[in-house]
Amino acid sequence: MSATYATPNTVAEACELLTAPGSHALAGGVAFTMALTKGQVDPASIVSLAHIHELHGVKGEINGALTIGALSTHGQLLRDKRITAHEAQLGEMFADVGNVRVRAVGTLGGNLAYADPRHDPAPLLGALGASVVIESTTARRTVPVADFATGAFATVLHPGELVRSIELPARSAETRIGWCKLQTNSLDDYATLSLAVGFEESNRRVTHPRILVGAADTHVRTQRAAALLDGVELDAVGRLASEVIEEVADVLAADIEPSSNHRGSAAYKRDLVRVALNRALDRTRTHSPQAGTFR
Amino acid sequence: MQTPQQLYPLNLTVNGAEVSAQVPSTRRLVDFIREDLELTGTKVGCEVGFCGVCSVMLDGEPVAACHMLALQTDGREIQTIEGLSARPACAKLRDAFVDEGGFQCGFCTSGQLVMGTALLEKHDVCEMETADLALAMAGTSCRCTGYYGIHRALRKAAQ
Ligand SMILES: Cc1cc2nc3c(=O)[nH]c(=O)nc-3n(C[C@H](O)[C@H](O)[C@H](O)COP(=O)(O)OP(=O)(O)OC[C@H]3O[C@@H](n4cnc5c(N)ncnc54)[C@H](O)[C@@H]3O)c2cc1C
Ligand code: FES
Ligand code: FES
Numbered sequence: 001m002s003a004t005y006a007t008p009n010t011v012a013e014a015c016e017l018l019t020a021p022g023s024h025a026l027a028g029g030v031a032f033t034m035a036l037t038k039g040q041v042d043p044a045s046i047v048s049l050a051h052i053h054e055l056h057g058v059k060g061e062i063n064g065a066l067t068i069g070a071l072s073t074h075g076q077l078l079r080d081k082r083i084t085a086h087e088a089q090l091g092e093m094f095a096d097v098g099n100v101r102v103r104a105v106g107t108l109g110g111n112l113a114y115a116d117p118r119h120d121p122a123p124l125l126g127a128l129g130a131s132v133v134i135e136s137t138t139a140r141r142t143v144p145v146a147d148f149a150t151g152a153f154a155t156v157l158h159p160g161e162l163v164r165s166i167e168l169p170a171r172s173a174e175t176r177i178g179w180c181k182l183q184t185n186s187l188d189d190y191a192t193l194s195l196a197v198g199f200e201e202s203n204r205r206v207t208h209p210r211i212l213v214g215a216a217d218t219h220v221r222t223q224r225a226a227a228l229l230d231g232v233e234l235d236a237v238g239r240l241a242s243e244v245i246e247e248v249a250d251v252l253a254a255d256i257e258p259s260s261n262h263r264g265s266a267a268y269k270r271d272l273v274r275v276a277l278n279r280a281l282d283r284t285r286t287h288s289p290q291a292g293t294f295r
Numbered sequence: 296m297q298t299p300q301q302l303y304p305l306n307l308t309v310n311g312a313e314v315s316a317q318v319p320s321t322r323r324l325v326d327f328i329r330e331d332l333e334l335t336g337t338k339v340g341c342e343v344g345f346c347g348v349c350s351v352m353l354d355g356e357p358v359a360a361c362h363m364l365a366l367q368t369d370g371r372e373i374q375t376i377e378g379l380s381a382r383p384a385c386a387k388l389r390d391a392f393v394d395e396g397g398f399q400c401g402f403c404t405s406g407q408l409v410m411g412t413a414l415l416e417k418h419d420v421c422e423m424e425t426a427d428l429a430l431a432m433a434g435t436s437c438r439c440t441g442y443y444g445i446h447r448a449l450r451k452a453a454q
Pocket of ligand 1 (some may be wrong): 024025026027028029030032033049069070096098099102105106108109110111112113114117119120121157161162163169188189190191214238271344345356362
């Protein structure tokens with residue numbers, strides 16, 4: 001096995017190289033190198049993205065929308081004031097990705113493209129209505145983060161395509177967002193279960209509800225559960241009736257397909273959905289930081 | 296028939312000295328450091344990013360050499376435990392590890408010193424709560440000391 005190594009300077013060159021069978025993009029190399037160690041990949045060619053200037057950095061629009069370059073590291077994003085001003089829970093989420101070494105080199109583009117169901121960014125970014133900008137030699141297309149992963153370790157990316165950036169839309173004053181990450185091992189471990197909920201508050205009612213569950217080991221269909229929130233009334237302090245929350249939690253618990261592992265049994269993870277949903281919904285109203293966050 | 300491994304040039308600074316090498320694309324940084332450069336203070340443990348024994352400084356930031364390719368360091372600067380005592384925080388921390396019982400078997404110690412040095416350089420460890428200190432050093436495991444000696448050493452070095 002002898003893999004070639006290329007360091008293109010433009011997206012176009014990289015996409016061209018990535019059309020070859022057996023070629024792999026290399027961003028921070030965290031997931032890729034571990035896959036090599038475990039013998040899970042046998043690359044014919046490695047295409048390092050590091051020298052592509054246009055994939056680095058965060059750009060802000062006048063209206064508050066943000067374009068996050070695919071090569072932005074978790075560490076850069078948790079320290080970026082524009083990101084935390086957009087949504088404080090994003091700062092917490094990035095601060096909670098693995099350990100300081102992972103955050104120093106792991107990129108957001110690589111995290112999404114690897115599509116490990118245990119990863120943290122996708123649920124919260126999905127709840128915020130973010131999209132993935134995908135580029136190939138011939139076209140550019142935009143896919144909502146919520147639809148980007150099609151299963152565990154599977155995405156909508158075709159050969160020759162790469163993630164260029166992640167777009168966070170301008171934040172409306174009516175948007176409510178809640179995120180919760182539950183860990184059963186140490187705090188630098190992956191989530192046992194994570195959940196993000198988002199909706200627009202309109203005349204004290206929930207509109208455009210979305211729920212994304214992470215770390216449930218499979219791709220999770222949450223449309224059935226989210227639909228139950230549509231049009232539901234919020235009380236004077238923005239709370240939902242507890243019967244509604246119970247009903248949504250029941251549907252979510254039925255629709256996720258967790259497996260039993262050292263982080264907990266499948267039954268336990270189904271129970272955790274209830275806890276995560278309640279906490280995430282609570283956080284749509286308050287902005288107190290989750291305990292156990294160090295930057 | 297096996298095709299010969301293609302090699303790529305790698306030029307970097309290691310512990311202050313310029314190094315030029317030829318490596319296969321899939322060579323991990325940790326193997327390059329230990330086997331090609333014969334700097335065996337950097338260890339191999341879990342190989343999945345959790346334990347921290349492979350920690351080195353890359354352009355002044357701690358990284359795990361087990362989940363990075365050697366070629367990713369081309370044109371950059373790494374510091375391994377062998378060269379780290381050039382940093383004042385490391386020299387202080389090393390002495391504090393001896394005074395405070397920061398190690399027993401010593402297998403994790405080079406990683407602890409790399410991660411501890413990075414922490415001391417960026418944060419006021421004296422002001423940190425114990426829980427924050429543990430979180431900041433998360434991902435740098437020790438199976439011997441129970442961490443108390445390591446925390447005492449970090450606080451002593453910060454004084
Ligand atoms: C100890 C440890 C703990 C961790 N804990 C967490 C955690 O708590 N939460 C969490 O979310 N993650 C966690 N991670 C995972 C980590 O965040 C990801 O591995 C990392 O973000 C991947 O990014 P990368 O840049 O290193 O990707 P790479 O390894 O470079 O690439 C990963 C994959 O994506 C492809 N790829 C990369 N960039 C692009 C692109 N721009 N376009 C198309 N394809 C691309 C590559 O070809 C490869 O297949 C942890 C990892 C470790 C080692
Ligand atoms: S060997 Fe690299 S973190 Fe354990
Ligand atoms: S001293 Fe033995 S593992 Fe830390």
